[in-house]
Amino acid sequence: MADLLRLISVTKSFGAVRALRNVSFDLQPGEVHALLGENGAGKSTLIKIITGAHQPDGGILEIHRTRVRHLTPAVARKLGIACIYQQPALFPDLTVAENIALRLEAASVWHRVRWAPRQAQAQALLQRIGAAISPAAEIRSLSMPEQQLVEIACAVGAGARVVIMDEPTASLTQPEQRRLFTLVRTLRARGVGIIYISHRLEEIFALADRVTVLRDGESLHTCALADTNEAALIHLMVGREVSQIYPAAAGPAGRPRLELRELACAAAGVHGINLTVHAGEILGLAGLVGAGRTELARVLFGITPADSGEIRLDGERIRISSPQEATAFGIAYVPEDRRRHGIILEMPIAHNMTLAIHRQIFRGMWLRLGAERRFALDCIQTLGIKAASPSAPGSSLSGGNQQKVSLARWLATRPKLLILDEPTQGVDVGAKSEIHKLIRQLAGEGLAVLMISSDLPEILGMSDRIAVMRGGTLAALLPGHAAANTVMTAALGAKENT
Amino acid sequence: MNRPGIKTALLRHETVLLVVVVLEWFCFNAMGPSFGSLDNTFDLLRHSVGIGLLALAMTPVILTGGIDLSVGSLLGLCAVLFGKFWRDAGLPIPLAAAVTLVCGAAAGGLNAVLIARWRLPALIVTLGTFSLFRGLAEALTHGVDTFTNFPAAFLFLGQEHWLGMPAQAPIFLLIAAGVWLLVHRTTLGRSFRAIGYAPEGARYAGLPVSRRLALVYVLAGIIAAIAAIIYTARLGQAKADAGTGYELLAITAVVLGGTSIFGGSGTVHGTLLGTAAIAILNNGLVHARQPREVAGMLTGLLLILALAGASLPKVLAQRWPRRQNAPH
Numbered sequence: 052m053a054d055l056l057r058l059i060s061v062t063k064s065f066g067a068v069r070a071l072r073n074v075s076f077d078l079q080p081g082e083v084h085a086l087l088g089e090n091g092a093g094k095s096t097l098i099k100i101i102t103g104a105h106q107p108d109g110g111i112l113e114i115h116r117t118r119v120r121h122l123t124p125a126v127a128r129k130l131g132i133a134c135i136y137q138q139p140a141l142f143p144d145l146t147v148a149e150n151i152a153l154r155l156e157a158a159s160v161w162h163r164v165r166w167a168p169r170q171a172q173a174q175a176l177l178q179r180i181g182a183a184i185s186p187a188a189e190i191r192s193l194s195m196p197e198q199q200l201v202e203i204a205c206a207v208g209a210g211a212r213v214v215i216m217d218e219p220t221a222s223l224t225q226p227e228q229r230r231l232f233t234l235v236r237t238l239r240a241r242g243v244g245i246i247y248i249s250h251r252l253e254e255i256f257a258l259a260d261r262v263t264v265l266r267d268g269e270s271l272h273t274c275a276l277a278d279t280n281e282a283a284l285i286h287l288m289v290g291r292e293v294s295q296i297y298p299a300a301a302g303p304a305g306r307p308r309l310e311l312r313e314l315a316c317a318a319a320g321v322h323g324i325n326l327t328v329h330a331g332e333i334l335g336l337a338g339l340v341g342a343g344r345t346e347l348a349r350v351l352f353g354i355t356p357a358d359s360g361e362i363r364l365d366g367e368r369i370r371i372s373s374p375q376e377a378t379a380f381g382i383a384y385v386p387e388d389r390r391r392h393g394i395i396l397e398m399p400i401a402h403n404m405t406l407a408i409h410r411q412i413f414r415g416m417w418l419r420l421g422a423e424r425r426f427a428l429d430c431i432q433t434l435g436i437k438a439a440s441p442s443a444p445g446s447s448l449s450g451g452n453q454q455k456v457s458l459a460r461w462l463a464t465r466p467k468l469l470i471l472d473e474p475t476q477g478v479d480v481g482a483k484s485e486i487h488k489l490i491r492q493l494a495g496e497g498l499a500v501l502m503i504s505s506d507l508p509e510i511l512g513m514s515d516r517i518a519v520m521r522g523g524t525l526a527a528l529l530p531g532h533a534a535a536n537t538v539m540t541a542a543l544g545a546k547e548n549t
Numbered sequence: 550m551n552r553p554g555i556k557t558a559l560l561r562h563e564t565v566l567l568v569v570v571v572l573e574w575f576c577f578n579a580m581g582p583s584f585g586s587l588d589n590t591f592d593l594l595r596h597s598v599g600i601g602l603l604a605l606a607m608t609p610v611i612l613t614g615g616i617d618l619s620v621g622s623l624l625g626l627c628a629v630l631f632g633k634f635w636r637d638a639g640l641p642i643p644l645a646a647a648v649t650l651v652c653g654a655a656a657g658g659l660n661a662v663l664i665a666r667w668r669l670p671a672l673i674v675t676l677g678t679f680s681l682f683r684g685l686a687e688a689l690t691h692g693v694d695t696f697t698n699f700p701a702a703f704l705f706l707g708q709e710h711w712l713g714m715p716a717q718a719p720i721f722l723l724i725a726a727g728v729w730l731l732v733h734r735t736t737l738g739r740s741f742r743a744i745g746y747a748p749e750g751a752r753y754a755g756l757p758v759s760r761r762l763a764l765v766y767v768l769a770g771i772i773a774a775i776a777a778i779i780y781t782a783r784l785g786q787a788k789a790d791a792g793t794g795y796e797l798l799a800i801t802a803v804v805l806g807g808t809s810i811f812g813g814s815g816t817v818h819g820t821l822l823g824t825a826a827i828a829i830l831n832n833g834l835v836h837a838r839q840p841r842e843v844a845g846m847l848t849g850l851l852l853i854l855a856l857a858g859a860s861l862p863k864v865l866a867q868r869w870p871r872r873q874n875a876p877h
Contacts, residue, residue, distance in 0.1 A: 352753075354752070354753075373757075374752060374753060374754075374755040375755050375756070375757050377755070378755035384753070386753055391747065391749055391750060392749055392750055392753040393750075393753070394750070395743055395746045395747045395750045395751070395754075396746070396747070397746045397747075397813055397814070398742065398743065398746060402739065402742075402743075406739075406743060406751075406754040406755075406756065407754050407755050409736040409739070409740075413736050416735045416736045416737060417734060417735055417736075418734050418735060418736060418738075418739065460754065
């Protein structure tokens with residue numbers, strides 16, 4: 052076998068925490084090797100060792116059948132290892148060609164810039180991966196998937212033999228995903244080895260040849276995907292059967308809670324929204340990225356206030372012109388971008404949890420630190436948040452636990468309407484089903500839930516009714532038991548024939 | 550697990566600073582008898598109140614991730630306004646002081662509108678008002694007019710003793726206590742930090758970001774006006790150049806005190822220690838018969854050393870494991 056990469060019994064500790072224990076892993080040319088595991092299972096650490104960002108404490112690392120002792124990021128790049136992260140690391144103000152050149156050209160003080168070959172090289176690389184992007188476009192003007200393509204072009208241009216993709220489809224729509232998959236298959240056909248990290252099992256089954264499951268820093272199992280199934284993999288990841296993935300609906304919905312009539316906001320690009328959400332109902336909001344779902348949520352939360360139309364909450368007509376007002380009316384919004392909007396990373400967990408309820412928990416304006424700590428401990432317990440202490444910073448938590456802190460902050464406001472934007476994106480399987488149970492339980496208590504999600508199984512599994520958005524307006528309103536095809540067809544605006 | 554780590558780190562910065570302050574004190578004391586005398590201690594206190602007040606005003610501003618370069622100029626403008634209200638408008642001292650405070654608040658309000666409402670960058674806005682306020686002060690006095698001959702009862706505030714200390718010290722302590730409570734014990738202080746760490750995150754949490762930002766700049770204006778009145782009382786005269794360069798010393802004191810220039814983290818007691826470190830250094834060097842330039846150089850060195858010292862553990866932590874791994 053001509054291994055591209057082989058790790059034998061690799062160990063890595065951070066202080067007292069053993070991030071990796073005797074992990075073995077190998078990558079063959081022309082294969083897609085999926086890496087699977089809950090958040091905190093050691094995937095990121097493993098990737099960082101392969102890219103030279105971390106040094107292993109023990110074990111052997113071989114690249115192209117040669118033992119490598121002191122791998123640095125620069126050496127890893129030279130050896131043909133490239134990593135495409137969730138958030139592309141490009142310079143937003145430079146053009147595509149300049150970004151590619153920065154990666155590929157050798158830097159030196161007297162380096163002469165030849166613009167025409169640069170442009171031509173970028174053009175050639177983009178063509179090779181089948182991307183319709185102009186080399187002269189500024190990165191800032193590109194969408195997230197387009198930026199990902201530029202990253203891939205860089206990797207191809209650098210002659211990468213090992214390409215690592217970390218949750219590449221997290222923010223992609225389905226057609227974009229399909230295009231990415233085609234590209235991954237092209238790379239594979241050229242003999243490139245691809246390490247593919249994703250939480251979406253169906254993707255892994257569609258794309259990967261082999262899979263390695265990590266749990267608690269150990270590589271449990273490597274096998275061909277043909278020899279396994281979803282249930283077995285989930286079992287390996289969480290170490291227990293996840294029997295009921297989606298909790299059942301509680302009962303019939305109550306009175307109309309939120310009513311929208313001809314709601315429009317030019318700045319947000321949404322118009323003609325007519326929608327009712329009932330108490331006790333989970334309304335799934337489906338659609339492609341850019342269909343206006345998050346934008347609608349931002350209108351309802353007062354970040355970009357509506358220009359025209361009507362918003363009624365419990366029958367009363369209201370105007371929402373700021374997040375403070377929305378909060379006062381009883382509208383809560385758990386945003387999509389956890390790390391920028393959902394929580395404040397540097398702040399202690401307890402402070403994050405009370406940020407929206409200062410008036411309620413602190414009489415007058417004086418802090419009551421004891422009461423705050425008790426409240427936080429209470430939330431940590433009821434939501435099952437894995438945190439060292441209420442005063443640990445938000446950045447110390449895993450993605451799923453950060454999401455729970457964000458959720459705790461808004462549940463504390465005792466909202467009437469809870470808007471969830473991609474509530475389980477990047478959350479591992481175990482925490483995902485806990486969050487689902489929690490959402491269902493809250494709806495059972497009479498809360499109206501508007502749940503935006505790009506995860507189709509989640510929409511289908513959780514929703515009592517499904518609203519589909521397309522081009523800034525509502526395209527369809529479907530029952531909760533609608534078929535996946537029907538939802539996708541509405542989202543794409545295609546005629547139903549498949 | 551993180552808690553003791555962060556806490557000790559914070560503690561370390563302020564304890565280190567305390568040690569520096571104490572060391573400074575003993576060094577200068579050893580150099581000559583005049584430094585440690587009660588007279589000089591009081592003199593030192595009187596001189597540091599001006600910068601100390603501006604540093605207190607600056608702390609909430611920097612916590613929100615902002616900066617206020619205009620406070621020194623505002624001190625000058627308020628001193629001149631105070632003199633005008635008293636001498637030219639014939640207002641009694643207490644009323645003149647009250648109107649001056651209102652003017653300080655209004656000047657801070659100008660910064661607040663531009664920064665909080667119009668969302669212009671604080672550095673540029675206050676760089677503009679820095680020139681504007683000083684220019685106004687000079688225009689009002691035609692660059693030469695000086696206000697003197699204040700009544701003795703007013704000069705008491707700046708030159709006499711009260712409660713066994715310089716009369717301005719209790720006022721300073723009161724304001725310091727007020728700012729400490731504001732920053733460390735109220736929801737307002739909590740929102741300043743949230744805004745400093747993540748302005749967008751604070752907005753998504755439903756915090757009234759604009760109003761909170763406006764508050765810190767208006768408060769800075771009011772405190773600058775108070776500083777102007779005390780400054781005038783100490784010198785017995787009000788001139789357009791009062792407080793020149795104070796804004797930079799105030800920022801130095803705040804940053805030396807461990808407040809992050811990027812906003813979010815920092816303490817008021819750190820600011821007080823930072824002020825003390827600068828004040829003692831300046832006063833001590835005068836007593837050691839060193840030229841003034843040395844004071845400037847050493848203040849700069851102290852700031853750089855303090856910042857380097859604070860980030861040294863981090864740098865070492867990043868370097869060290871690599872070296873340990875090298876002999877593998």
